Amino acid sequence: MLGFIARRLMQSLIVMAVVSAVSFSLFNFVGDPVNNMVGQDATRERREQIREALGLNDSILTQYGRFVGNMVQGDFGLSYRIKRPVDELILERLPATLELVFVSAILAMGFGIAAGVYTGIRRDSWLSRALLSGSLVGVSLPTFIIGIGLIYVFAVNLRWLPSSGRGGTVDLGWWSTSLLTADGWSSIILPAITLSLFQATMILRLVRAEMLEVMRTDFIKFARARGLGERTINFGHALKNTLVPVVTIIGLNIGNLIAFSVITETVFQWPGTGLMFIQAVDFVDVPIMAAYLVFVALLFVTINLLVDILYVAIDPRIRIGTA
């Protein structure tokens, strides 16, 4: 078990090293950092001075070492456009993204698991068929089209819900939440549904497939033979045994939710990190691009690692294989 964790940890570190090298090279490939800081009429001496002050005359390896050193401390320098520390900007916008992802994950899990169990048990009912065909449509609908559709129906036509922004926020010290205000909740509904729909269809299909598989196993037949009630069999025995792969996929998909929040946040002008990233790409704001890249990679690596460890911890069959 310890050896397994150590090996996975090593892999994660390698991934992070590669990603940080890529984001470090962004600074060198995309534009000249000195030009980004001084005006056109700066003298040659002034440029040379800044070049020296920034350490751009050192060797690439020294620069990379310094970059990683700063990165570990959360320092990505100043944004070219907004002229503020990047880590501050990200921390400021992180609550918006995390709240959106959290609400979407709850929605996706609630709907996906319930519908998946239903379609797995009542295979031939018309509702199951409708849900299944619906899930295939859900996979084919690009996120931004779902968003536009919801905005058109609920914001433009019915005028029930706001089409953009986050609504009022409550400041809790270092975290500003919109989940404590009424218009905050009405603002989060549409983006959260948009973001969760694709994940919900994935979870539905996965839970259904797992349920069908488990229903064929001997221990379910044995439970039937023991005369246990339908309810106990479906939820106590079947669902419980489908949860390991489902938990894994949901865990891995949290990362995807954060990635896809880039699109959702753009459609709904949600003031989170995804919108910030798209704007940074538009304006070639390299420090933000680099920081976001490292941030997302770190998130993914951490989630992957946790899921792998959890997986081994939950399911003893895997432990035998790796020991």
Next chain:
Amino acid sequence: MTDAAHDRRDDGSEHPIRPDEDLRPRADDVGQPPPPGFWRRAADSDVFYSFVRSPTAMVAAAVTILSMLACFAAPLIAPFDPFDPAQISLWDGKLPPAWAEGGRAEYLLGTDNQGRDMLSTILYGGRLSIIVGLAAVFLGMALGVMLGVISGYLGGAVDALIMRVADVQLTIPGLLLAILINGIARTMLPPESRDELAIYVVIVAIGLTDWPQFARVVRGATLVESQKEYVLAARVIGLPSWLIMLRHVLPNVLRPVLVLATIGLALAIIAEATLSFLGQGIPPTTPSLGTLIRVGNEYLFSGLWWITFFPAIALVVLVFAVNLLGDWMRDALNPKLR
């Protein structure tokens, strides 16, 4: 597509007969009927049987082929040329579809803000979306298959290196990576040629993100194939590795690639539309479906729903049909489910 797939499988894994081998009747099998021709064998195949038996697959294939044909024939069948300023008049801008109040018969689906006929822009935009999707999938497939065969056949350090790179890349979601590659590539281009080259940049950005899946699948298949006698035989007679990989292993590992490529096409079309919608992809001067949706989205609040609705429907129908086709193909080509 299905015919080719079937052909490959028949030549493939079970017995080492290769496509270029002479299959004509020889003197010693006189009296036996001649081997059936290509079409005959295709019609007898179980893949074809499963295709005919599945109405969904046939409808999906018909919709896919028809919409591709319509888009590629855009210059011939579109009622207007949306890129010819002589045919556009701002006075005809923002007209609703023909059946709605205020619509005009010559503009079946209405016009956009610049007075371009929606039906024509959708056909031209769809063509661009499909071309970008196909090119991106082809790029990702070529790269992935090549690296996969090399990785599986050579093994060792090369294999470890390629697969680790694939692992690292799979850590980051493809769409995010495409946005990033696209953004970096655009900033490295001179500003005046940015719009011209945008299409190629998008193709490369999407193509570079989907190679790891191809590489993984092909590597697995290559590992199996390279243990077989025909590869050993080729090695024994002293063929160079690259020739064995190209002529012997490659044709036999392509079957699963077909399914991946079909689903990949749907994903690539969505990826292009998403990039363009975010304003990072194809510029509005030569709009793709995603660009059309983005432009139309600005008019949604003033109630001009058709500018964004029809391109969106076109995109969804196209992607849905390709997805259904991929879904069916995965089941039909999977021997476990037969």
